[in-house]
Amino acid sequence: MTKTAGNALIACHDCDLLFRARPLRNSERAACPRCGAVLYHKRPQTISRALIYSLTALIFFGLANFFPFMTFKMQGREQVTFLVSGGLELFQQGFRGLGILVLAVGVLLPFLRIIGTLYVLIPLEFNLVVWKAKETFKFVEAITPWAMMEVLMLGVIVAYVKLIDITTIVLGTSLYSFAALILFMTLSSAALEPIEVWARLEQRS
Amino acid sequence: MKKTAVTALSASLLNCRTCHKLNQAQPLPRGCHQLCSRCGTRLYFRKPNSLARSWALTITALILYIPANLLPVMTVISYGRGKPNTILSGVTHLIAAGMYPIALIVFVASIIVPIVKLIAIICLLISVQKKSRWHPRQRTMLYRITEGIGRWSMLDIFVIGILTALVKLGSIATIEPGIGAVFFAGVVITTILAAMSFDPRLIWDAMEKEQ
Numbered sequence: 030m031t032k033t034a035g036n037a038l039i040a041c042h043d044c045d046l047l048f049r050a051r052p053l054r055n056s057e058r059a060a061c062p063r064c065g066a067v068l069y070h071k072r073p074q075t076i077s078r079a080l081i082y083s084l085t086a087l088i089f090f091g092l093a094n095f096f097p098f099m100t101f102k103m104q105g106r107e108q109v110t111f112l113v114s115g116g117l118e119l120f121q122q123g124f125r126g127l128g129i130l131v132l133a134v135g136v137l138l139p140f141l142r143i144i145g146t147l148y149v150l151i152p153l154e155f156n157l158v159v160w161k162a163k164e165t166f167k168f169v170e171a172i173t174p175w176a177m178m179e180v181l182m183l184g185v186i187v188a189y190v191k192l193i194d195i196t197t198i199v200l201g202t203s204l205y206s207f208a209a210l211i212l213f214m215t216l217s218s219a220a221l222e223p224i225e226v227w228a229r230l231e232q233r234s
Numbered sequence: 235m236k237k238t239a240v241t242a243l244s245a246s247l248l249n250c251r252t253c254h255k256l257n258q259a260q261p262l263p264r265g266c267h268q269l270c271s272r273c274g275t276r277l278y279f280r281k282p283n284s285l286a287r288s289w290a291l292t293i294t295a296l297i298l299y300i301p302a303n304l305l306p307v308m309t310v311i312s313y314g315r316g317k318p319n320t321i322l323s324g325v326t327h328l329i330a331a332g333m334y335p336i337a338l339i340v341f342v343a344s345i346i347v348p349i350v351k352l353i354a355i356i357c358l359l360i361s362v363q364k365k366s367r368w369h370p371r372q373r374t375m376l377y378r379i380t381e382g383i384g385r386w387s388m389l390d391i392f393v394i395g396i397l398t399a400l401v402k403l404g405s406i407a408t409i410e411p412g413i414g415a416v417f418f419a420g421v422v423i424t425t426i427l428a429a430m431s432f433d434p435r436l437i438w439d440a441m442e443k444e445q
Contacts, residue, residue, distance in 0.1 A: 038256055040242035040249040043374050044438040047240045047247065063239060064374045064438065101400040108402050115395030122398065124411050127419055131395045134388065163273050167252050177385050183339070184392030188400065190336045227253040231272050
């Protein structure tokens with residue numbers, strides 16, 4: 030099997046149509062002729078680029094957790110919150126499941142996604158396959174639909190607009206880092222072609 | 235008449251849902267599962283019990299939808315007076331305050347998306363069960379949209395979390411989460427799982443038969 034499934038047979042994941050994949054030029058994408066599903070993209074230097082974006086995302090993830098997220102000021106009192114505060118507060122108020130859910134989809138799963146991607150891609154960039162690389166990548170693909178940072182960001186905007194009329198809200202460094210984190214995560218997924226990663230993982234093992 | 239399409243199923247090939255490698259189906263004893271030769275995922279021609287699972291999750295979501303909308307999702311307590319908010323009253327407050335764009339976002343994410351999603355999944359399930367041959371391409375598109383928009387319903391849950399953490403000023407103003415939020419999160423999760431359990435290839439299976 031060659032990179033991006035050279036001339037191999039592929040099946041559409043949405044309609045099961047079987048056909049022969051032709052090699053693509055850079056930035057071209059293959060769509061299913063029957064149902065229109067996008068099957069794969071030919072992305073130039075997919076691993077190197079996804080790697081750089083993911084590393085950048087990791088740095089912003091650190092910053093987003095280290096600094097205050099939003100500060101609420103009212104009648105001389107201040108309430109500083111961090112990225113994890115929303116989930117923690119729900120948990121402490123007895124809404125345990127809800128708190129865990131918010132922490133998981135807003136913070137933990139995005140983190141595992143970045144770490145897992147890097148764990149697979151960094152060695153692969155040097156043509157190495159590390160211990161449990163396939164299992165890790167499988168896990169990353171499985172949690173991807175549940176990592177919802179961009180929804181959390183929209184939630185921040187809604188909460189901000191709701192409160193801004195009655196009080197002062199100071200947006201912290203963490204919030205800007207979080208926005209940057211979303212940007213670089215998006216760039217990373219746009220640069221990464223999982224099918225190519227799988228082909229490379231198979232070649233090397 | 236168009237000739238019958240060659241599918242992975244008709245060629246006895248199993249398409250791995252994780253890494254998309256095609257595996258030649260092996261004859262196996264009952265109760266055994268074939269694993270993908272590349273990534274080790276269990277292989278199926280179609281998602282197992284797709285319709286039953288999808289129906290079960292959709293019906294669960296429909297049931298949870300009622301308390302999610304009737305019970306308060308959060309309570310704003312200011313100077314000892316509590317004001318419970320439901321999903322819908324949250325939107326009407328925003329409209330009353332003149333914050334139309336945000337009201338629209340919340341309305342779409344919290345009210346339109348769950349309803350549209352539930353209706354779409356039910357239509358897809360019924361169409362597959364009736365072996366409908368009506369516009370398979372459009373129905374596949376409907377499935378993709380359903381799968382893509384579900385996550386945005388989590389919006390209100392995040393807003394509740396953020397507000398609860400921010401507004402903690404003792405007697406002046408406090409925001410507490412309400413039990414409705416738990417049901418609402420339940421609706422969001424079950425509808426996402428219902429869409430994930432649905433196998434769009436079933437739409438196309440009806441096209442192959444009797445042609």
